[in-house]
Amino acid sequence: MALALYRKYRPATFAEVVGQEHVTEPLRTALASGRINHAYLFSGPRGCGKTSSARIMARSLNCVEGPTPDPCGTCSSCRALAPEGSGSIDVTELDAASHGGVDDARELRDKAFYAPAESRYRVFIIDEAHMVTTQGFNALLKIVEEPPEHLIFIFATTEPDKVLPTIRSRTHHYPFRLIPPTAMRELLERNVAAEGVRVDPAVYPLVIRAGGGSARDTQSVLDQLLAGAGPEGVDYQRAVALLGVTDSALINEMIDGLAKDDAAAVFGTVERVAEAGHDPRRFASDLLDRLRDLVLVRSVPDAVTRGLVSAPEDELNRMVEQAQGIGLATLTRYAEIVHNGLAEMRGATAPRLLLELLCARMMLPAASDGEAALLQRLERLERRAVTGAPIAEAPRAAEVPRATAPAAPSAPAPAAPSAPAASERFQRPSQRRAPEPAAPVASAAEPVRPAPEPARPAPAPAPVPEPVPEAPQPTQTPQAPSGGIDAAAVRKAWPGLLAAIRKISRSTEAMLTNATVQSVEGSLVVLAHTAEPLARRLSEPRNADFIAAALHEVLGGSWQVRCVHGGGGGGGSARPAGPGPRPQPSSPSRETPAQPQRTYQRPTQSAQPAQPTQSAQTAPPAPSAQPARRQPPSEPDIPLPPEPDDEESMLAESDVMDLPPEVETDPEIIAHRLLAEHLGARPLD
Template identity: 45%
Template sequence: MAQALYRRYRPDTFAHLVGQDHVTDTLRAALDGGRASHAYLFSGPRGCGKTTSARIMARCLNCAEGPTSTPCGTCESCIELASGGSGSLDVIEMDAASNRGIDDARDLRERAEFAPVRDRYKVIILDEAHMVTKEGANALLKLIEEPPAHVKFIFATTEPEKMLPTIRSRTHHYQFRLVPPQVLRPYLETICQQEGVQVEPGVLDLVIRAGGGSVRDSLSVLDQLLAGAENGSLPYARCAALLGYTDANLLDEVIDALGAGDGAAVFTGIERVTSSGVDPKRFAEDLLQRLRDLVICALAADQASAILPHIADDQLARMKQQAEQWGSRLLSRRADIVEEALANMVGATPPRLMLELLMGRLLVAGVAESTPTVQPTPPVAAAPQSRPTPVPAPVVSQPTETSTPPAATPQPRATQAAPEPTPREPQPATHATNANFTAQWDRIVDEAKKLSAIAGAIIRDAKATVSGTTVYVSLAGPLASRLPANREKIEQAITTVMGPGWTLSEGAPPADPKVPAPEAAPHPIEKSQPAPPHSSEPAPPPPEPAPVLEDPAPYDEAPPMPEPEEDLPSEDDRDIEAPPPPGVPQVLSILGGTIVEERIKEA
């Protein structure tokens, strides 16, 4: 029977450990410098080399040429502790998941008191150390704090936070990490070459993805695939079907259909996905992974090949075309939709139904992205209104005694041209009237709150009045003193809603001065002289005075309050009787009663 790959290729030295250079370099330096600690704590995800490193550490400590970072591999201790070796009596390896009680801790403490049988140190490796009970950990605490000179402790755990802080504080803690794909891929390629199997492009990517960065898990997946290899070859289609991943060609078809907005092709592809036995949730995960790669292609451009070295050149070129077709904005939006749908693919809802609804949302998102957005038309400034200035009526010259008035030709009044009013200087254009500004006040308050909570609180209850392009606010209370410090933010909020050109001022707007009424035109001085006898035609009537136009009241001017009426007595009012004198009469008037006897208190 063949031995598993993760056991067959287990490292025997720190130099062969994959992807943990930050730990191995430090441990090798400590061994070579003679600074090895009495207790170590190795933590990290499963399958990343914690227990393997503990065995290598024991091998380095007990090597006949050691302690050294490079064990010789020929002494009895190195041979016994190598991969496939029988093990050493001086290296105690325990699984804390099954030996976790206080009795096991006491037994381990008694065994630690004895000197090593042959080697230099008695090394105790405690795997899954977080499973030890609180009582068992307390029983080991004193031994870990002050161990004998010949005892070395190495704890390995995936959850170091569950261990007693008093034990963690007495160890050198090294954190192991998951191995990145660019480090794990060459290692897997080397193993495939040693096994004599040729794998198609993309197979190792599926293995690395299934392993999730764990070397042991990746080797287990690869071992499963190599078991089904035929004629020394491992095809991609078989590996994808065996691991449950979506075929790359099918995924490309769905991506192209989504980019073209072809709903029929999208749902046909979904039918092929489900009929091939792919889990809908797994397909959504593959789609999200592909969208992530497309986002990198869209944003990294020519550097995408360096960021995605595991993707073949032809596949990368096709992905770049898809990224250009979609655009980074649409890719990011659709990735958010897929991620949200993945979180909802739980419960009693059929996964296929959720997947089809997801495809519909992606299609709708693409249609919404391609539809041009109509920008709202900014408000048009009100046209300046000019008010005519009244012109005084013309003055008719008075005829003298010596001159004869000329004969006047009467003309119809309708044909007389009225004097044209002289326009006043135009007022500055305003962006909105008081009514429009009041309707937008809530939006202005919301914009101010986004900039500053204090600015929103200042203008929330303020009384605002518009005059030209200036907003006058009237404030009362403690917030009035904070207006100067928040003036710019309030003006920014007003500009965001109403447009540029607005300023803010405190107080009431200045009163609009009234236009003075023109003086009445002087009438001709009437003389007692009679009209000339030779004039039979009536004289033209004097012109009527021009009407006086008054300025309208300013926006914030309130109508005059009626004066209170004087409260005068009327005939039907009831007469007010004078109150009785104080003393007994007043008591009788209020309480009633009859005087029975009067007594005078003697002094």
């Protein structure tokens, strides 16, 4: 019977241990200096050399030239403790999986007091030490803590946390690790050369991946391949068939299909995987390994030379081409989808169906609104633009919201010719033509649009008259500060400003409910409030500093804030005055709140008997000394938004409307009066 490779090529010295230099070097130094401890703990994954290192430690301690890091190999102790040796009576190896009870521990404790028969030390190697019961560890505790001078304990375990803490605290702990692929390949090539069998270089990555970093498991896989090798040695196809791994040709077909967005190639590959009898879970696992290699090749240019990716030379060249054809974000998203799909396949009754579904998710980034899917779509557009392929689907999908946005204002286009041109003089409501039924929709939707800039051209391709004319302004719009921020910009950012103030002071936010932006003068923002007490409160340094800090957070820069009494409530932007059928003129420097309607009566009619529906506070009485005024043509009462019922507002209204007859024909005075009548506006000084 042939000896297994992991037993045949078991290391006999610390220099032969592969991939554990972080453990062997300190042990060699301690042996050379003679600093020997009474107890050691070797922990790590299975098959990494823990038990072999414990035997090498016992061999180095009992060598006639020892303690030495390099046993002579010729003395009786070295020959007895060699990998193929018969063993020594002074070195006891105990399997705790079957001898971990309290009785076994007591027997071991009784034997420990006897001196060694022919060696320098008596060594107890306790393998699978985590299987020792708590009572067994308690029985060994005293002798492990204070052993005789000739006694040394070596515990080997894969789960050091299960070792009794009092035992673990009295040992020197050396953690072993998985062997890296480069060191493992050197070990396999050395063993194959000693066996004299030819092995295809493409087989080594498959064997290393199947071994999972364990030297014993990897050598067992290689031993299986060597046992079934023919005269030509171990070739790639036979290794793929015996190990059950996916053929790299199928992986390459899948990657190429995903890179080209070829659904037929992708799902055809899944069909060939099923026909070949491969496990869909194993195929998904191998595909995830390939995606990992492609991510490394794309992210690290010298990943191959640094040993981050292990594959045959021709396969590495193919992987470099694949990584260049697929973006990094796309590869990352593919890897995440396959990883999640592997978790879903665990215990599934239809793994092929799940494999097809994850392939569909990889090829359809538009089905997800996540960041990874968006980056994949961008990389797909860039790739198509570089290769010259037609970009048809993605741009249309991206332009759908942009194309449908202007459709709403263009709906009431047939009613637009009935509105007066922007260059005409402002007409009285009694002189206007009754609007069409579609006009309320346009007037209601109009205030939602941002205030147009004078220098911006009209967005419509055809010249369409403005549905809402603008009256001549008596005052100039406040100039923008040096940073380019004016009152319109502050009004536009009003919701964000309120949200920023909410974080600082909720009381200040509540007081700003009916405040408006009156003007911006350099770095000074002037707010207007309908309530004089709240205006004074907002002008206090504490609230003004809160508003200035919110302005700095939203708009940047340094600001000063002052609040005055006057204006209408409603935040930072103008709103329609009411749901009436006629369009209302708007003023960019003055906002009007949306309030209930009331009936307004001209000042010259105040001497007549009041109508039943008229309030006493609708208009101020005309002065007795005022000369008689011309009576305009009779017209019905016009519903208007109410003014604040305070004396200051009524006085301002009378100042605007009660004008001498000699200036009534002035167009600017007429515009002032119309704004006061229909919008409740108030001229600024």
